[in-house]
Amino acid sequence: MRGKFITLEGIDGAGKSTHHAWLVAELQRRGHTVVQTREPGGTPLGEKLRELLLHEPMHLETEALLMFAARREHLAQVIEPALARGDWVVCDRFTDASYAYQGGGRGLPWAKLQALEQWVHPHVSPDLTLLFDVPLEVAQARMAAAAREADRFEQEKMDFHARVRAAYHARAADEPARIRVIDGSRTLDQVKTQLEETIASVCS
Numbered sequence: 001m002r003g004k005f006i007t008l009e010g011i012d013g014a015g016k017s018t019h020h021a022w023l024v025a026e027l028q029r030r031g032h033t034v035v036q037t038r039e040p041g042g043t044p045l046g047e048k049l050r051e052l053l054l055h056e057p058m059h060l061e062t063e064a065l066l067m068f069a070a071r072r073e074h075l076a077q078v079i080e081p082a083l084a085r086g087d088w089v090v091c092d093r094f095t096d097a098s099y100a101y102q103g104g105g106r107g108l109p110w111a112k113l114q115a116l117e118q119w120v121h122p123h124v125s126p127d128l129t130l131l132f133d134v135p136l137e138v139a140q141a142r143m144a145a146a147a148r149e150a151d152r153f154e155q156e157k158m159d160f161h162a163r164v165r166a167a168y169h170a171r172a173a174d175e176p177a178r179i180r181v182i183d184g185s186r187t188l189d190q191v192k193t194q195l196e197e198t199i200a201s202v203c204s
């Protein structure tokens, strides 16, 4: 039986990375073989593209095309073979991030993103997307506390992140069955409880 494809989304600092390994362990505990991966990246070529995407200035369409180029490789090398084997895939970001960041954040028309999505993965879509939602101030405070070096996206101004968050909300409103909103502003334990409840209701 084909495995399930779960993606994690949200603005920078929302808590995706923090809960990724925990979620993988929880699914393994439930008996699944799980592949843990991320975008942009997930393959040797994809990780090289990630370096460019996070640090090199570029035209916004170049940015969108490279995101989808990395994704094409990731689907071919990792995601599709894993799902075909019956493994579950938990991926930190996928195409919803392109709509949120390149579409919402940078203003690339959604029609162009839809064309790329249709080209690159017409038949693959996440079974479940966990959208970690936090107010911008909470995300910024957490990233400041973590004192990590900001990449090209994290350096963007508040209004950019506000547009990214709004685009995520719009997608969640359009696809409520697939995109489940997790209140990431709660404590770590409370976030895990929400994740457990969502997995139990969707993945049983």
Ligand SMILES: Nc1ncnc2c1ncn2[C@@H]1O[C@H](COP(=O)(O)OP(=O)(O)O)[C@@H](O)[C@H]1O
Pocket (backbone or CB within 6 Å): 010, 011, 012, 013, 014, 015, 016, 017, 018, 019, 132, 142, 143, 145, 146, 184, 185, 186, 187, 188, 191
């Ligand atoms: N629910 C939470 N409560 C308090 N701090 C959190 C919570 N979730 C994440 N953090 C902290 O916030 C920072 C950013 O989290 P991270 O998981 O790296 O975000 P993302 O991967 O979504 O950018 C980290 O230092 C992490 O420890």
Ligand SMILES: Cc1cn([C@H]2C[C@H](O)[C@@H](COP(=O)(O)OP(=O)(O)O)O2)c(=O)[nH]c1=O
Pocket (backbone or CB within 6 Å): 012, 017, 038, 039, 040, 067, 092, 093, 094, 095, 097, 098, 099, 101, 102, 153, 154
């Ligand atoms: C997958 C994807 C990511 N991104 C951006 C969002 C993030 O700011 C950045 C890297 O993602 P991420 O791995 O979440 O960063 P971090 O390692 O800091 O947790 O890439 C896009 O703009 N479009 C996309 O399609």
